[in-house]
Amino acid sequence: MNILIVEDDLLNADLIEKLLCKEGFEVDVATSFIDALACIDQRVYDLIILDWNLPDKSGYELLEELRSLLIDAQVLMLSANDGVEYRVKALNGGADDYLCKPYSHVELLARVNSLLRRTNSNKNTIIQIASVFIYKNTKEVKIEDELINFTPAEYELLEVLASNPKKTFTKFELLSLIHNEYASFSMSNIIEVHIKNIRKKLQDKEIIKTVRSIGYKIVS
Amino acid sequence: MNILIVEDDLLNADLIEKLLCKEGFEVDVATSFIDALACIDQRVYDLIILDWNLPDKSGYELLEELRSLLIDAQVLMLSANDGVEYRVKALNGGADDYLCKPYSHVELLARVNSLLRRTNSNKNTIIQIASVFIYKNTKEVKIEDELINFTPAEYELLEVLASNPKKTFTKFELLSLIHNEYASFSMSNIIEVHIKNIRKKLQDKEIIKTVRSIGYKIVS
DNA sequence: ACAATCTTCATACAATCTTCATAATTCTTT
DNA sequence: AAAGAATTATGAAGATTGTATGAAGATTGT
The missing domain is CATH 1.10.10.10 (Winged helix-like DNA-binding domain superfamily/Winged helix DNA-binding domain)
Structure with a gap:
């Protein structure tokens, strides 16, 4: 299973990467919108973990880009915004799950596993x-x-x-x-x-x- | 027995799904109002477990929709709202049972079995x-x-x-x-x-x- | 060995896909 | 603004693919 982490906070990206690697996933890290597109161009990912804030464009814009490119990876959005409206916006934009910072690593892992288990099931039906x-x-x-x-x-x-x-x-x-x-x-x-x-x-x-x-x- | 879980929190949906699968039920999961309608369109369910909060419309609206479509599955509503008025609203709207979060898995299972026993008797023969x-x-x-x-x-x-x-x-x-x-x-x-x-x-x-x-x- | 059922086969039929000729539209040039 | 060039729209005919059917042969159970 290939996972792409898109997160500009290097420290956090590093933590997630280690966590997921330990679970046996293949993990890449991108730190910007443009960087993420480059990764997507080279590999097919099963899951993309996407931070809302990126230095060049927003994670939400990347989400839209992904969907218009017909990338059908699962997308888990991370954000510091706790409001319901963000959650709704993310899910309507094609995200498959949404997680607020701060979150526990246990929960992240549970959601990652949950999403991957559900790969190519019924969504956007x-x-x-x-x-x-x-x-x-x-x-x-x-x-x-x-x-x-x-x-x-x-x-x-x-x-x-x-x-x-x-x-x-x-x-x-x-x-x-x-x-x-x-x-x-x-x-x-x-x-x-x-x-x-x-x-x-x-x-x-x-x-x-x-x-x-x-x-x-x-x-x- | 076919059961549909309508719940936008994937993690929770996953937990219930596993629980019910272990009991030998056929389980589908929908994560939104529209998704649920799609499921209903292609299968007959004996029980629908319905979360009050969904990203697109409320679970209550889905309940109304179900009844107007004359779907005669049992409906168990889940909600974080503990007030009596919600309980009453759900039951008046045609729900067959109502359960507040957080709940124990034992309780959920007991209610599911209870609801299914009602229909189970001479149905499907x-x-x-x-x-x-x-x-x-x-x-x-x-x-x-x-x-x-x-x-x-x-x-x-x-x-x-x-x-x-x-x-x-x-x-x-x-x-x-x-x-x-x-x-x-x-x-x-x-x-x-x-x-x-x-x-x-x-x-x-x-x-x-x-x-x-x-x-x-x-x-x- | 017999009867019922299952499976295969050849052929008929129907839906769908593709091509083609020509009409309608839009853009470009004068 | 009108003529010409390029692109798209359309109806109908042929080619292809998928389904229906009758009958014959193979299998199963008694």
């Missing part, structure tokens, strides 16, 4: 965009309580778009999504056709926006 | 889907009082599908059900054939739905 509900578990789509039949390819495209509502996906990215091997280079207009059909099933609500000469994105 | 009755004890199937002869394999498949009316079973799952060892890897079309025969005996009422490229499920 429903996405809502306007009146459209996407159920990831069952791969179903409902509009105002009515179940709409999406083909596998259509569903995959809609789900990935909807999971990252701010990101514009290139047609090439979308293509390599439904063709799990590397997509052929000859660019047909499959994606356009699928998008057309998805839009039709979504009753032409303006949910998928065309970004000319790039691809598509969800509007919210 | 007869399943009705439209005009089809499945008698688990005798492994008989009747349609409008007429006994229909099902072969063992056919009966097993129908029973497991009917016992989880919301779940879509993959053909592989179904296969490993009638071949109690590990199913052979070569996927024949045995399941398709059995499903065809079951459908015929059910007089082609639209009870078993095909979920393309996945498997089958019961429609109600």
